[in-house]
Amino acid sequence: MSDGTVVSARGLRVRYGPQLVLDGVDLRLERGESLAVVGESGSGKSTLLRALARLQRADEGEIHWFGEPVAAARPSRLRRLRARLQMVFQDSSSTLDPRFTVRQAVREGLDVHGEGLPSERARRVADLLARLGIADELHDRLPHELSGGQRQRVNIARALVLRPEVVFFDEPVSSLDVIVQRDLIELLDETRTEQGLTSIVVLHDLAVAAQLASRIVVLRSGVVVEEGPAHELLTAPRHPYTRELLLAARAAAR
Numbered sequence: 001m002s003d004g005t006v007v008s009a010r011g012l013r014v015r016y017g018p019q020l021v022l023d024g025v026d027l028r029l030e031r032g033e034s035l036a037v038v039g040e041s042g043s044g045k046s047t048l049l050r051a052l053a054r055l056q057r058a059d060e061g062e063i064h065w066f067g068e069p070v071a072a073a074r075p076s077r078l079r080r081l082r083a084r085l086q087m088v089f090q091d092s093s094s095t096l097d098p099r100f101t102v103r104q105a106v107r108e109g110l111d112v113h114g115e116g117l118p119s120e121r122a123r124r125v126a127d128l129l130a131r132l133g134i135a136d137e138l139h140d141r142l143p144h145e146l147s148g149g150q151r152q153r154v155n156i157a158r159a160l161v162l163r164p165e166v167v168f169f170d171e172p173v174s175s176l177d178v179i180v181q182r183d184l185i186e187l188l189d190e191t192r193t194e195q196g197l198t199s200i201v202v203l204h205d206l207a208v209a210a211q212l213a214s215r216i217v218v219l220r221s222g223v224v225v226e227e228g229p230a231h232e233l234l235t236a237p238r239h240p241y242t243r244e245l246l247l248a249a250r251a252a253a254r
């Protein structure tokens with residue numbers, strides 16, 4: 001396996017009872033790449049992301065992180081590898097501790113890892129929140145005093161503040177308005193340039209996927225039906241299902 005591969009899966013199969021939700025998915029993510037997995041509701045996107053992050057068991061198949069087979073890794077090695085990955089979940093209300101303010105929630109990981117001087121940690125938190133459009137007056141609020149989109153951004157800040165090598169995002173922009181979506185896309189692009197961030201996002205809208213990622217994988221009923229550079233999928237989709245998704249995205253944008 002090449003040194004540039006940060007996450008890969010081969011022959012991934014996941015079943016829920018009799019239902020085959022992922023049916024032999026192969027996927028490869030290179031360092032610094034932005035990949036989007038698109039498909040309609042129920043196509044298996046979240047399951048794929050959770051399986052890649054090892055938050056969900058796979059019935060068959062192999063997963064490698066940074067070139068190492070995770071199934072064979074010892075727990076201590078797995079913990080070290082996991083620290084290089086972050087995941088941002090779709091449901092932002094259940095993942096934030098209700099007792100922590102925005103500032104505390106974003107800073108928590110830095111304090112746990114004892115990274116840098118306290119003043120540097122505070123600066124890093126404030127800088128990231130500003131780049132995600134979270135105004136100063138929100139920094140001392142609790143999660144229930146925020147909107148869904150604000151909570152989602154706090155979750156994104158919690159992941160990025162740790163400067164992970166790879167971030168997995170589940171529907172990161174679904175609760176964000178267009179301006180905030182643009183800010184997030186810019187922030188991810190800058191982080192990719194500055195820190196070589198690798199990202200994988202799952203979402204249902206093909207047009208938004210093309211803004212967030214340079215390569216797109218189209219998932220239908222647990223099977224990858226098409227894969228390619230984002231601009232090619234948008235301008236010359238080969239599979240009828242990709243064309244359907246494109247028409248749906250265009251109709252939604254009208």
Ligand SMILES: Nc1ncnc2c1ncn2[C@@H]1O[C@H](COP(=O)(O)OP(=O)(O)OP(=O)(O)O)[C@@H](O)[C@H]1O
Nearest residue numbers: 016017021039040041042043044045046047048204
């Ligand atoms: N814990 C579970 N137990 C049983 N079935 C499940 C479970 N989680 C998901 N499923 C089923 O697996 C299929 C894929 O679900 P998944 O959440 O991966 O799809 P998705 O593409 O992410 O959908 P959405 O866009 O709606 O979030 C669906 O049919 C779903 O009902």
